[in-house]
Amino acid sequence: MEQQPTVGKIGFRYGLILSLISIAYFIILNVVGLIANNAFGWLGYIFTIILIVMAHKAFKDQGDGFMSYGQGLGIGTLLSVVSGVISSVFTLIYIKFIDDSMLQAIRDKTIEQLESQGMSDSEIETALEFSSAFTSPTAIAIFGILGALIGGFILSLIISAITKNNNPELEA
Template identity: 30%
Template sequence: MDQSTVKPNKIAFQCALAYSLYTVLLTYALFFMGIDVNGELSMGTKVMTWTLSYLPFLGAVFYAQKYHRDEQLEGYMTYGRGFTTGFRVALISGLLIGIFMVLYYKLLNTAAFDAVMNKTEETMLNNNSMGDEQRETALEITRKWFPLMILVGSIIGMAIVGCIFSLIGAAIFKKEKPYTIPEVTEE
């Protein structure tokens, strides 16, 4: 089968959706356990949250690449196709998770948004180079643009990590189709 006719869009979307739903569940699990990922965390908690966040993401990228190669491309996949498959998972995940995070902070858990703003204000108060007027302006801009910043930050962050994971996965799952010399028939 020609790789240009089969696109990884469906499997990339499915893997991104599954990972995004997992992230929603993880967000609420951490919330109910009283772990504030925006606050000060011990090294053990940071490692735990990082592992719980990124190992499943790595799994989603690798699964999409392997599935696309084995089930959709008859067992063969170029490095570039493997990379784009994984990168699609990352971009879609970033968008879905970004939308969720905007909803989470602005509608579902406004206390978390208030905590982020309080921490931002505290950081600004400790910054002696800012005057009161500058601080108020900065806080107002942060409040206004926070949803867009979190959406764009999520997309960019997932794209960067996804790029790394996709490069690794493409190297692992790449399997070039052997070149065969066409038989010449004499007439």
């Protein structure tokens, strides 16, 4: 009899894959100078969606063909957390020891947005002082992990509702 895959194994394996994709995406965005562009940051969630769907399919294919909603939610959330932690640690190391120009790009983008809102120079400076605590390498890593956890959980809630395949023998 074929052994049923576990939520942990599938979630961890696909979390590692997503972290490699996320790191490559981060490096590409940084090299082409689009790292501070919010639209490309949101675009990264497409990778998460694809990998959650692939992980759910792998779980069903490697097992008995069934996956409960809870199993799907667990796989997607674990996948997101594993990827978020690894990617955020990479980002922290990258910014602290390799290239911190990303921080300046974020600062420049923030100034540009504040100027477009009509803020004065003193108001912009005050806003930058306040936001500097949230744009340190450590804060970026922490928010990366939290964003992955929350975003991955929400996506998993939705995707699991679509991809679940309950075992009818267990529902009786």
